[in-house]
Amino acid sequence: MNMLTPMPDRAAADEISVDLAIEGMTCASCSGRVERALRKLDGVGLAEVNLASETARVLARGVDAAAMIAAVERAGYGAHVIDPAGDADEAARRERAARRDYEVLAISAALTAPLVIGMIADLAGARFMLPGWLALALATPVQVWIGARFYRAGYKALRAGSANMDVLVALGTSAAYGMSLYLLLRSWMVGGRPVLYFDSSTVVITLILFGKLLEQRGKRQTGAALQALTALRPARATLRAADGTERQVAVGAIRLGDLVVVKPGERIAVDGTIRAGESAIDLSMLTGESVPVSKGVGDPVTGGAINGDGVLLVETTAVGGETTLARIIRLVETAQSGKAPIQALVDRVAAVFVPAVLVVALITLIGWLLAGGTVEHAVLTAVAVLVIACPCSLGLATPTAVMAGTGVAATHGILIKDAETLERARSIDTVAFDKTGTLTQGQPTVVALHAVEGGDPVAVLRLAAAVQRGSEHPLARAVLARAAADGVQPPGAAAVKALPGRGIEAVVNGRRLMLGSGRLLGESGADAGTLRDVAATLEHEGRTVSWLIDRGAVDQADTPAVLGLLAFGDAVKSGSRRAVAALRARGIRVVLLTGDSQGSAAVAAKALGIDEVRAELLPGEKADMVRRLRNEGRIVAMVGDGVNDAPALAAADLGIAMATGSDVAMHTAGITLMRGDPTLVAAALDIANKTFGKIRQGLFWAFAFNTIGIPLAGLGLLNPMIAGAAMAASSVIVVTNALLLRRWRAGR
Structure with missing residues (x-):
């Protein structure tokens, strides 16, 4: 049984498909800029960038991967080609990066904590504030060292002619830090006890780092289904040589026709056919089928499935990228890296969002100054506008839901x-x-066999089996199975030709024979005689009727004649x-x-x-x-x-x-x-509906935070720390909401 074949490629035969890992993206405007940079290359037909998976898929003609990477780097980001064979290295790299991020967050939180304690005590009426020099000493590493990532990414974005989240954060925190530094230096020169806002800049940076870590963790979880599928690939297998000896080899060394020994409890390493042994095979991760399937000699098996309690000898029929598991992984990757049409609206909004926010922040600053507000209050209000307006959640709403939805669908065989x-x-x-x-079931059996009056039913079966020899149609298999069961040996056939939607024809013993439906009977002009009533009765019982028609000798124009009929039942x-x-x-x-x-x-x-x-x-x-x-x-x-x-x-x-x-x-x-269960049709439509619902919910939260938060910040009702917390919360809420799709179950 061939469980899966590749979907048709949208690219022409001479197009190449390149998957890139993109480094440094932080928001929807980032992914949009990378996409535009790739699309500007001559020869690029398709470029889709996924913020959630931090990848790009490019279809191009006459453009190599080096040119694509250079275009991404000119846009201010890093890129490298994804090597399917290097999944473990890539996972290890991401794990090291995540560990460094946790360490940096811990340092940032430790430096920020005393500033926050002082602020809380002051708000509580304790009138406690850290000495200015100590606040400066704590805030400077957070702003200059830990916050350097925002400066670097923001500079690259501005150099490429656009702005992103990093620009907003860098401007906002720099304004709060710079204003505090100015007030502190002035107090040292002219005296007085200044009100400093170092806590605002450090808390914003710390909260954003914390939100990013939660966001990254959530994004990894949305891809958990794909990771689980990838983990099904065994690294090694037991190869049996021609002399009967066995040795462990890397799966990549196995070739078509090789014999692989699969021991109880092991994962099958290749697609193949069982040549010896029998066992129950667990296909749950591939098809969603919870009950193990019994397999024996001659049955196909699929790489990635788990062998039960029997020892199997499997002849390899597919390896590497041609295995069913590899094709499933490619399909899921394609689905998760692509863009839903609704994302086009998000991309258009993101393209103008950051510049618009910069304008709003400037208007806020000038407006408060003209209204008679203090410089400190005007700056902090503008900072709050910059910080809360991060478009991260806007860019994450669609891809995280798509990744979660297609992933959970794949685990259920969809x-x-x-x-x-x-x-x-x-x-x-x-x-x-x-x-x-x-x-x-698609496994019909011959339940009735009738010849015309005076005819021989056995002869009808023999000729029908001759016509159907070599055909893979379910009715053909049923005829041949009945002939084998009755000990009927069919003669050879020549000039076999399928008649789509009607049946089949062939030359048998010099006679032109046709076997097919009532439509074929009508088109042939043959008279069914008394068999017509027999056929009507069988069809009323729900049977499928095929007519055997003799069109005469090859070199003659005889009148077609009905020889008999076969009736099939299919549960x-x-x-x-x-x-x-x-x-x-x-x-x-x-x-x-x-x-x-x-x-x-x-x-x-x-x-x-x-x-x-x-x-x-x-x-x-x-x-x-x-x-x-x-x-x-x-x-x-x-x-x-x-x-x-x-x-x-x-x-x-x-x-x-x-x-x-x-x-x-x-x-x-x-x-x-992945399995022939029609109940999966409703399940597929259900998961599609649920996934799109999560997309709508994510976009609602993203727009709601900005629609409500920006005016509140502009009116001075949100300080920068609360704005930073709200910005981080919006991304976390969007990702967490998408992750709820992992709880989906078919038929529930």
Whole structure:
């Protein structure tokens, strides 16, 4: 079973895709500036920068990674190419950086604490303040050494012709520190007891560092699902040589066709086929399936799955980037690094936000001076405006929610192609299902076999098996299985040709034979005779009927004649009725689109609670039906698993493919369900809706803090310390709110 294939690349064949780690971004305006710098390069077709994951994905033609890195550096940031093989090194680097940040925060807090104690005591009426020289000694390392990161980043931003959060923080804290230094020096020269504001600058810096640490921790947690998937890759495996000896080797050294020994409790290192042994395989991290699946000789296994209590010998069929696990990781990475359409609005706001805040702060300063306020009060009020207006939370609202939502979906076996798909999925109001393999097991069996009067049913089975030899269609497998069970040996066939939506034809023993649907029977002009009533009865029972038609000798133009019919039964999946009920409970219209006969489709629809059925459809007609639904103003998701479903999947607003089906279906789908459980359709729409809800909530908090906070600060109702705390709190709230998606469970 091929569980997953790569999604079609948006880039042309000669385009390259480069993933960059971006260093130094602090807010939405930063990510926007990096994006613009990359897009200015000739040959860059797509550049998407994700603030939450601190990465950029670039599609380009004729541009190498060095040029991209140089463009990012000119914009004032650092960059390096992400090496998939270096995940451990990158994680270690981030861990060291986080440890340094904690140490710096501890030092900043220790230096700030005495200043805060003095301020609190003064507010309490104790009239206690630290000596000016001591306050200066405590504040200067915080402002100059610990705050140097804001000066460096702000300078780079201004040099690149724009402004970001660091500019706001550097200006605000420098104003408070500089004013305090001026008042202190003046008191030393002319005497007096000055009111100093060193505590404002140091507390703001400390609070921002604290908020950034909480924010970084939250961002790491939003990517926890991807990290968990990456951790499924075993580093080493046991290789069995041709002489029967076994040795431990790095997974990267394994080649196609190699035999790998998997011991009980080990993770399977490669995709492959079992050649010896049997065991129960735990696929929960790959498909969300909680119950281990029994596997034996000839069954496929997937790298990253956990072997149960048996020893397996696995022949390798895929390694490296071609394994199912690697493809899943690529899909999740793509979804998490992409931008939802709503982010475009945020980017436009962020592009003008910081310059606008600088103007507002200047107006505040001048306004208070003109109103007769003291210089100290005017400066502190302007500082409060600068500090509270940080656009960090604005830039984090969308990517953190997307990362959390796509990550938790992946752990439940739902792979979402990109952020645009996620946003589109929340609006679906109509779901169209294919029947065979989607709502039914897709493992039909031959339940009835009839020949025309005077004919031989065994001969009908033999000829039908000959026509179907080599086909992978579920009905073909059912025919061949019945022939093998009955001991029927089919003859050879030539000139085999698929008839999409109708059936198949071939030359057998010099005769042109066709096997297919009632539509094929009608188009052939053959007379079914008394078998027509038999077929009607079988279809009324919910059976799928295929007709065997003889078109005569190859070199003759004989009148087509019916030789017999075969009837197939296919059990409905256990979760299909629940899936339909869950969708209808959400107010979603459910439609069944199938190539099966009207009778068979009607029986299945009645059993599942589906009111609207379109049967006997060719692949193109399925797509036309989807377009018709869209023309009615419906937003349509198509769910299918077969080659015949690909046109309809492409025609829908959202294609949802079962990974148990064909490669072509998954190529055209926006969402892939890693196991053939139709209840995941409602779950996929639910997580999309929940994720978009978190995006809206995050943007609300981001805009609310600024919409309310900036006027309050401008009116002098917030001091810089409270403004700094509010700014840090806004980012933490946005990230923490997105993390609540990790508690999502399908069907709850």
